[in-house]
Amino acid sequence: MSRKALKALVLYLPFHLTAVAVTWRDIGRRPPERVRGSKRLWRFASAINTLGALAYWLAGRRPATAADGHK
Numbered sequence: 730m731s732r733k734a735l736k737a738l739v740l741y742l743p744f745h746l747t748a749v750a751v752t753w754r755d756i757g758r759r760p761p762e763r764v765r766g767s768k769r770l771w772r773f774a775s776a777i778n779t780l781g782a783l784a785y786w787l788a789g790r791r792p793a794t795a796a797d798g799h800k
Contacts, residue, residue: 745779752782755790763791 774781
């Protein structure tokens, strides 16, 4: 691995791990009816690629409704 590639990995990895941790925390706390699709699938998608975590935040979450008791 070249020095340039290693440097890019060292800079990227903390960002990816933070994105995954925040995403998994949200998935774990969010009721299944407020997640589009399988929680397991979203965890897998976010773990293998940062774009998977971004996709969860943009498309995988259902908004809270008045029936949920949230504003």
